[in-house]
Structure formats: C-alpha cells, structure tokens
Amino acid sequence: MEKVAISLAGVEQHRAHFRLGPIDLDIPEGYVTAIIGPNGSGKSSTFRLLLDLSKPDAGQMSILGHPVGQGDDRSWKRQIGYLQEESDYLDNSIRGSEKATFIRKWYAEWDVNLYQDLLRRFEVDDSIKLGKMSKGMRRKFELALVIAHKPKLLLLDEPSSGLDPIAWRSMIDILHRYMEPGDRTILMASHIIDEVRRLADYIVFMARGQILGKYEKDELFERWHVLYVPAANDSDRGKLLTMPGVIEVELAGVGMYRIVSEDAPQTEEALQAAQFTIGSRQAMQLDEILQVLMQRGVYA
C-alpha cells in the first residue's frame, strides 16, 4: 500500500456557527491532493487543525508519521511548508529579505540558492517592504518562502489568490518541479478549477464541513459524464433512473434525455443492453461534479 503523508480519523471541531467533520481522510505521500469546495466549507479550518493551530473536539490526526498535538513538534514542522490564505499584516513594515532572514533561522534545510532562484523565476524583489508589494508579488514571495527549505510536505491554502495569469503559470511550473523528486507531497485548497486540473493527482470534494468524496483525478473525469440519449416516451425515464451510475435524468429537448452518470462505462453498458442508443457524451467539469455532489449531500 502507498505511504500516507497525512491522516485524519474522526476529526471534529464544533464552533458556534460552524461544525466541521467528522472527517476521515488519508492523503497519500508522493502526490498532489487538491481539496475543492465553496468558501466556508472548512478547508482552512482543516489546515489549521493539522498544524495544531487550533484544537479538535474529537478525533486523531497524524502528519508524516507524527501524531498532531502531542510532544515536541519542532522536528516534523521543519519538514512542512505552510502557505496560509491571508498574508500576515503584522509583517507589513519589514522588507522581504528581513522576513527571509528571520524564517531561515528556524530551518536547517534552508537553501539560499533555491530561494534566490525562486525569487528570480517569480520576478520578485525582496528588498521591497512587504506592505508595499502588490498582492501578486507578495503571494509569490510567500510561496518562495515556504518552498526554500525543501519541505517534504507543502500545505497550500488558495495558493494562487492574487496572482496574474503569467505568475499563475510560473507557480504551476514551480510546484511541478517541487514534486519531481517523487517522495514529496502537496495538499492544497483551491477553488480554481483549472489549477486543480493541472496540478492534482487526487481530488477531495468538501462542503459544509464534510468530505463529499475523494477521487483519483483521471478516473473522476473518465467516470463522470453527461450522456444524451434519444428516448421514445416518458416511461423510459424510470428505466433510465435505475441504471448503474445514473444520478440524474432530465428531458433535454424533444425526445432527448440528459443523463448524469458517476460511472459512465457501466451506464453505457446498461444502456446498450437495453437497446438505447447514445447520442453523445461529454466529460463533466469539476464545478459541475461538485454541484451534483452537494445536491446529493442535501438529500442523503
């Protein structure tokens, strides 16, 4: 079996206006896992719990084999790079280089050449005060800062927020290069569909504090399809609904049914066995899949 970089078991957190969990989730080592979900679904809260920045009300977590919330955490936290969602405004008055000097003290593995290289590739000038940097430049600077100590695990909370398209592309490239050694892991939260498409190996859907599912990316796109099926009469709808994988059936124009399937190969087989022809098929996009999963969550 594959090694697990992060594991959450029965993790819950109760707040006056938000309830997270119970969350059971394993993040495999050596892969990019992206959590996607609407704002307020609990992505950032999960990151904070993993880093012991807030405490769960129930459950166990481990990171890189170490239990979270017990004993001296300095040794394993040195192997993590965490990019938080919002920049820390307390840093506004210091220069980038000053922040870097402070950060590198805590990381024995800090690689000054890599840091300089990242700044160059991102076109960031670290002599500028952090508060004076543009939103995009500051984000790029912070990203360089969390990668420069070559962590085994990167936790990225909405990494691309504020990045222009050019900077976004270099971020994607830098993260791919980061993963090249093969034993590194990224867990990222994102609601940028294209970012997830380009980076992720696994996709976790999250909404309202719950995990809706974890999928291998390519398998997800292979299985979740919309099929258009010409059908003669209304009684066919019931027949279609009972087929394996079928989630939704609706009339799309005259005599044409639109079928949402979470297991297209099986659905197609059943359709063919029942003498239906398949008019066309279309892979679903992540946002459409998320929407279907969320609707199902409501009625489940």
Add this chain to the structure above:
Amino acid sequence: MWLPIHLNENSAEPMYHQIEVQLRALIVSGQLTEGTLLPSIREMAQMLKCSVITVRRVYQDLETEGLLRTRQGTGTFVASVQEEDLGRQRTASVIEAVEAAVEAGMRVQLTRQEMEHIMTRVLDDRWKENG
C-alpha cells in the same frame, strides 16, 4: 520535450489507454528512436494535464510490452522495437482514429451506407492528390 499526444476527454476510452495507444504509435513508427529519454512521470503528467498515476501506469504497461525500459535514477528510455511488432502496432492508432470517426457519424445518426460513402470519398480524394 514535446510529444504529439492529444487527449479527448469526452471519449469513452480511458485516459491511460489513449496515451498508451499514441505513445506506442510514436515508438513503433520510429518517431521516437531507441534510446530516447522520455519526460519524467511528473513532467509527462504536467504536459498532458493528467495525474502521475495514469502516466505511471502507461510507462509500466509499455515496459511490460518491451517498448520502454527504466533505469533506476536516470529515467525511462525507448527500447528497441522488434520488426514483427512494427506492422501490427502501426495500425493500432489508425484503428483508434477510425473508431472515433465512426462514433462522430453515429452521433448525427448516419447510416452504415452513408459512412462507407464518406470514407470512400475521403480515401479517393487523398489518393488522387498523392497520385
């Protein structure tokens, strides 16, 4: 390194299969010669926007077929292709493309006869050009 591999996400064929067919065709057609170093698994995944899980599967399958070999620490290379494999595998990607064309025809509900007619016409045109 850029490779002419194109994925159709709306196809019923799984992604690993699409990549496998096209990569195999590149090797057996001689476009990728023996000893060529292929992109790393992560680079290939980035290029094709698919997961490393899929690319690893493709590399493993083609290695089992003897078309690729992996050297620990250096990467994945194109192996030598046996003559008898060439003919058989050359046609595999063509069959795939024709199947996609037939599927396009079925979507607009062409009859078998109409499709045969189109196929003949395209072939005739092409051979006239070249002839």
